[in-house]
Amino acid sequence: MAQFQLNILGCGSAIPTARHNPSSQILDIRDNLFMIDCGEGAQLTMRKMRLKYTRLNHIFISHLHGDHCFGLIGLLSSMALQEKSGTVTIHIFEEGANLFDQQLKFFCRDIPFEIKFNIIKPEKALIFESHAITIETIPLFHRVPCVGFIFKEKTKLRHLKGDMVKFYNIPIKELHGIKEGNDYVTPEGVLVTNSQLTTDPDQVMSYAYCSDTAFNPQVAEMIKGINTIYHEATYTNDFAHLARQRGHSTSAEAARIAQMAGAERLILGHFSKRYRDESPIINEATEIFPNTILANDGMRIDLL
Ligand SMILES: [Zn+2]
Numbered sequence: 001m002a003q004f005q006l007n008i009l010g011c012g013s014a015i016p017t018a019r020h021n022p023s024s025q026i027l028d029i030r031d032n033l034f035m036i037d038c039g040e041g042a043q044l045t046m047r048k049m050r051l052k053y054t055r056l057n058h059i060f061i062s063h064l065h066g067d068h069c070f071g072l073i074g075l076l077s078s079m080a081l082q083e084k085s086g087t088v089t090i091h092i093f094e095e096g097a098n099l100f101d102q103q104l105k106f107f108c109r110d111i112p113f114e115i116k117f118n119i120i121k122p123e124k125a126l127i128f129e130s131h132a133i134t135i136e137t138i139p140l141f142h143r144v145p146c147v148g149f150i151f152k153e154k155t156k157l158r159h160l161k162g163d164m165v166k167f168y169n170i171p172i173k174e175l176h177g178i179k180e181g182n183d184y185v186t187p188e189g190v191l192v193t194n195s196q197l198t199t200d201p202d203q204v205m206s207y208a209y210c211s212d213t214a215f216n217p218q219v220a221e222m223i224k225g226i227n228t229i230y231h232e233a234t235y236t237n238d239f240a241h242l243a244r245q246r247g248h249s250t251s252a253e254a255a256r257i258a259q260m261a262g263a264e265r266l267i268l269g270h271f272s273k274r275y276r277d278e279s280p281i282i283n284e285a286t287e288i289f290p291n292t293i294l295a296n297d298g299m300r301i302d303l304l
Pocket residue numbers: 063065142212
């Protein structure tokens with residue numbers, strides 16, 4: 001089992017189709033589930049993919065369009081019936097918190113777990129931190145306030161070169177600092193640089209979810225250096241006028257963002273229902289950014 005696995009629950013846009021549910025995905029971080037958007041049908045795909053409610057404690061809603069949050073009340077209601085315990089934190093704009101609070105009071109009176117709302121704003125901000133990861137919001141450019149989410153594993157420690165540690169007879173109390181990047185000075189006053197004593201740490205996981213957004217180079221700037229990017233690609237270039245009108249991106253624009261951000265891999269989603277087959281979308285993107293894949297409902301992607 002991978003330590004960081006992305007599970008696509010839905011990657012369609014406004015209207016659910018026989019092929020795609022609306023937007024929802026779950027990032028599985030060492031068996032802790034982080035849901036990103038919760039379009040209609042999310043709980044059904046979650047079941048099909050055997051992702052457990054008991055492990056879901058955080059839900060992130062990028063914006064208050066129905067195709068990104070209509071699944072929320074149904075999911076929470078099912079979780080209540082399944083006797084989930086603990087706390088579920090919903091990271092959402094204030095209007096959404098008020099709206100769902102009302103729905104919960106009406107439909108789910110006896111919830112056996114605690115629901116907390118963490119109010120987010122359309123800005124760059126740190127919204128979650130644990131010993132292992134950080135989660136940030138970034139502002140996007142849609143018709144309503146909208147954010148993307150950046151998930152990052154914290155930097156790992158450098159690896160000690162055992163033979164060098166032995167050679168310099170370095171005391172144990174110094175080793176942690178050296179793993180963090182410190183140099184070492186011998187009792188005789190000789191400086192031993194960190195690069196002589198260590199090798200690079202393991203690669204860290206980093207993932208950016210770019211929800212509904214018009215093309216804007218500022219997005220690439222904000223996600224610079226992230227390994228895997230999910231970006232909406234509602235249309236191909238021949239419908240660029242619709243993308244403009246509706247605050248969405250074309251496939252080529254998503255690919256340009258990945259290229260400008262220096263990403264390693266791009267995952268496309270939020271496909272318009274007009275495409276019965278997404279090959280025009282992937283073909284357009286790979287001309288600009290070759291390492292691109294199409295999301296699909298039920299797909300699992302290892303992020304590290
Ligand atoms: Zn939207």
